[in-house]
Amino acid sequence: MEKTAETPTETTWDLILDLLLQAEKFVLGLLRPWNAYQVLIALGVLILAHLAAKVLAPRFQAWMRTRDGWPMWRMRFLVLIHRRMRLIMFVLLIWPVIWFMRDWTWPSRSYLLGIIGQLAVAWLVIAIATRLINNNLLRMLVRYSGWVWVTLSILSLTDDAISLLDSFAFNIGETRISLWLTLQAVAMLAVLMAGARFLSGSASTTIKKNTDISPSMQVLAIKFLQVVLYGAAFFIGLRAVGVDLTGLAVLSGAIGVGLGFGLQKVVSNLVSGIIILLDKSIKPGDVISLGETFGWIQSLGARYVSVVTRDGKEYLIPNEDLITGQVVNWSHSNDFVRLDIFFGTAYEDDPHKVRAIAIAAANSVSRVLSFKPPVCHIVGFGDSSVDYILRFWIQDPTAGLTNIRGDVFLALWDAFKENGISIPFPQREVKVLPGSELRTRSDEDTDKTAS
Incomplete structure (x- = not known):
């Protein structure tokens, strides 16, 4: 008779039973005298370690508080x-x-202690290494997975564990995807992503410290570096575990076409962000106004620009609006900004004297530049006033525009009051024509009462 092939389910149950038998042998082995006292020795060492930590931890913490000025990474360590x-x-x-046990006793008398010591070292190394992962969930996943894998390796159970995990699989076309392959991919990607994050963070700090690179080019270089590092980590991780990227390329192309139609605005904002960084039209720290929004550029993102106004509001303006809309950059080429204010005086006041007083009042404000002197011109003869424009320059638009206009207006008010210059307001003159009768509201109320 031909022997029938075992199904995957039967193979999985055989592996599980084999692992259970080995675990049973290990537990029974602990009941032997020379293994039991090794467990007791390990428990005694654990109690001593706990007491030593209780004594040393407070002193170590007090010593840490005296380390002022140390780098952040060192303090975290x-x-x-x-x-x-x-x-x-x-x-x-x-x-x-x-x-000591290996030198003075037989190897079997310290075998279990050796396993415990190897596990302790491995767990300590994994606990320290996984601190490079900033994401809490991912760090916990990698840490516990590493502890389990190291434990299986030290107990020589890795082959059985791999066989068990590989038995849980399914096929997609000619590609076989197993639980073991999935865990490999996740672990590899986690390690590579953590390395990419660490490298990008270190490179970003170095780029930001380089004063020879403009702020916009710094942002562009950092974004480009992040895309390259994370993309390389993703594809290298998949290739390392044996995933065929040919099918993934075809699938990503199909997905890209679909996303191109559904995410036009997102793609437009991404491209607009790259254009903004390349042409250096705006950069972090610039003062811009777009429509009713006036504020400082705090950061340039891949999809939007963060603008903070003087009242503390943070506006997230899509990059596309900055490309297609009319943006006023108050600090694009230089910091010099000219401001105009309008006012009027009475016809009885001498225009020559008014112009001189207005220029002197503007010069009395500290933020008004003296080497770009203010000018004052008549712009028209209004119904009740002679209209003027006062123009002056400032060099610090980031300190605000409304407040400097208010200071100049206040200086004009004080100067006009001191020199007897009047600021007129509209007046209307009513004439009663011959033969007409002027009636007030009280007269109309009297007539209604009499009737």
Whole structure:
């Protein structure tokens, strides 16, 4: 008779039973005298490590508080040591015991202690290395996965575990996707993404410190570097676990066509953001006005520009609006800005004297530039006043425009009051023509009452 091939389900159950049998043998082995006392020794070392951590942790924390001026990464490393003080003390105490046991007893009398010592070191290294991952969920996932994998490796159960995980699989065309392949991909991508994040962060700090690079080019370089590093980490991670990227390229092309129609605005904003960074029309720190929005550019994003106004509101303006709309950049080529204010005086006042007083009043304001002197011109003869325009220059538009206009108006008011210059207001003259009768509202009310 021919032997029938085992189905994947039967193979999976065989692997599970095999792992359970090995676990049972391991637990029963702990009940042997020479293994039981090794467990007791490990528990004793753990108690000593706990007591040592209780004594050293407060002193270490007090020493950390005296480290003023240390870099942030170094302080975070010290905080990690403080939190893992118990595990560190356990590693430092368990290995001298293991070395002593190996020199003075048979290897079997320290075999279990050796496994415990290797697990402690591996768990400590993984706990420190995973601090490079900023995302809490991803860091916890990688940490516990690493602990499980290292434990299986030290216990020589990796082959059985891989076979078990690989038995849970399904096929998509000619591609076989298993649980083991998925875990490999996730772990590889997590490590590479963490490395890419660390490299991009370090490079961003270096680029921002370079004063020879303009702020807009700094943002562009940082964004480009992030795209390259994260993209390379993604594709290298998939290739490392054996994923065929040919089918992924075809699929991404089809998805890209669909997204191109559905995300036109998003793509337009992305392209507009790149154009803004390349032509350097605006950069972080510039003062711009777009419509009714006037404020400082805080940051340039991939989709929008963050503009903070003087009242503390933060507007997220799409990049496309900055490309297609009319934007006033008050600090594009230089910081010099000319402002105009309008006022009027009575016809009885001498225009020559008014112009001189207005120029002197503007010069009395500290923010008005003296080397670009103010000028005052008559712009028209109004119904009740002679109309003037006063023009002056400032060099600090980031300090506000409304407030400097208010200061100049206030200086004009004081100067006109001191010199007897009057600011007229509209007046209307009513004439009663011969033969007409002037009636007031009280007269009309009297007539209604009499009737």
